[in-house]
Amino acid sequence: MSLFDDNPQRPPEPDLDSQPLDSDATGSSSEAPLSAPLGGDPISLAAAAPPWKRTSFLPEDLRISWSWAHLIVFLVFGFGSLLLVQVGAVLMLTANKHLTQKQLQQMIESKPQFLVGTNVLWYALLFLFLYMTLAVLRGLPFWRSLGWKKLSADPAIGKGSPWMYFFSGCGLAIFVALASSGVKNVDHVPIQELFKSRSGAMLLMAMAVLVAPLVEETVFRGYLYPLFASKFSDIAQHAGADPLRAIRFGTFIGIFFTGTLFGLMHGAQLGWTWGLVGLLTLVGIIFTFARAWTGTVVASFLLHLGYNSMIAVTSIIATRGFTHMPPGR
Numbered sequence: 001m002s003l004f005d006d007n008p009q010r011p012p013e014p015d016l017d018s019q020p021l022d023s024d025a026t027g028s029s030s031e032a033p034l035s036a037p038l039g040g041d042p043i044s045l046a047a048a049a050p051p052w053k054r055t056s057f058l059p060e061d062l063r064i065s066w067s068w069a070h071l072i073v074f075l076v077f078g079f080g081s082l083l084l085v086q087v088g089a090v091l092m093l094t095a096n097k098h099l100t101q102k103q104l105q106q107m108i109e110s111k112p113q114f115l116v117g118t119n120v121l122w123y124a125l126l127f128l129f130l131y132m133t134l135a136v137l138r139g140l141p142f143w144r145s146l147g148w149k150k151l152s153a154d155p156a157i158g159k160g161s162p163w164m165y166f167f168s169g170c171g172l173a174i175f176v177a178l179a180s181s182g183v184k185n186v187d188h189v190p191i192q193e194l195f196k197s198r199s200g201a202m203l204l205m206a207m208a209v210l211v212a213p214l215v216e217e218t219v220f221r222g223y224l225y226p227l228f229a230s231k232f233s234d235i236a237q238h239a240g241a242d243p244l245r246a247i248r249f250g251t252f253i254g255i256f257f258t259g260t261l262f263g264l265m266h267g268a269q270l271g272w273t274w275g276l277v278g279l280l281t282l283v284g285i286i287f288t289f290a291r292a293w294t295g296t297v298v299a300s301f302l303l304h305l306g307y308n309s310m311i312a313v314t315s316i317i318a319t320r321g322f323t324h325m326p327p328g329r
Helices: 042-047 068-093 101-109 112-136 162-180 190-196 198-210 212-238 243-265 274-294 297-318
Strands: none
Touching: 068 112, 068 212, 112 190, 112 198, 112 212, 162 274, 162 297, 190 198, 198 212, 198 297, 212 243, 212 274, 212 297, 243 274, 274 297
């Protein structure tokens, strides 16, 4: 079974006012509406689809079912689950031990599996939230709803082949590496702590290639980008802009906001070194532009995969398989 087996292609809906976007063209109008009453808890609030508006002027990849309310609950869940995961992991590390704050920090830094493990667990919880509120409680096709659609390699469409995006990501990584060489204090950012040991570096690279592109592209380019782009397009359209200009405005705002949030999310890892945060924001904007241009998260995923893979390969080569760390590591 492939990634897209549960997301069959469907023709455009003839009447967006009379049926939800995820219904089949032959679906019956007697089906339970997506906005069926649920409980009064925050998860039910996030799962309840907003009343459908006339958004037929939007392209298909921007016709989503979630709203600002869903985003607010998602953010609360995200920050709350991150705090819970970190506190729980610290309690496990310090069980039956009395450590000062400095000793605790040293213990955490000496255990790269702690940092990587808590991050992967947090990613899993974010995926679980999206799956429960979109696929389970609403019955939407999970991957397709979040922008995972096949990338067409048809030259007539002019969107490029999958390999083009992968190798473009590799080239982008080289550009960022060259550009960051002029940024001061790069060797002292927190993420460099993982390179103090071979196991830490290997865990970081494994997560960067195998986990981060999938999760981050689903959240940023699959979930956040279409929300920003569609809502600001709708605002511009209601303000009197013609549909084409409204979509251009919403797309621009969506690309900028999503790319900026992507850079800021990595700020703590980079010690808030603003030169590096700015470069990563640019990377996020490029990833989001690819998503907007092609209409699928697959394009930005391949860019991200190529970007992180190039970083991993060059790190392995530079350290001879993480056996010869640079001086000071």
